[in-house]
Amino acid sequence: MYVEFMVRVEECFECGVKEHDAKLVYTKDKPVLCEKCYKNSSSGKK
Secondary structure, three states: OOOOOOOOOOEOOOOOOEOOOOOEEOOOOOOOEEHHHHHHHHHOOO
């Protein structure tokens, strides 16, 4: 049986900025990123 645990992530996966210092973007099946890293990573995929 597979059980998925929801873990509260409070820092950016790439740069490590904390949640109270920057807005974090939570997406399904992707690591948590701050807005700056999220824009940098998603802009190259469009």
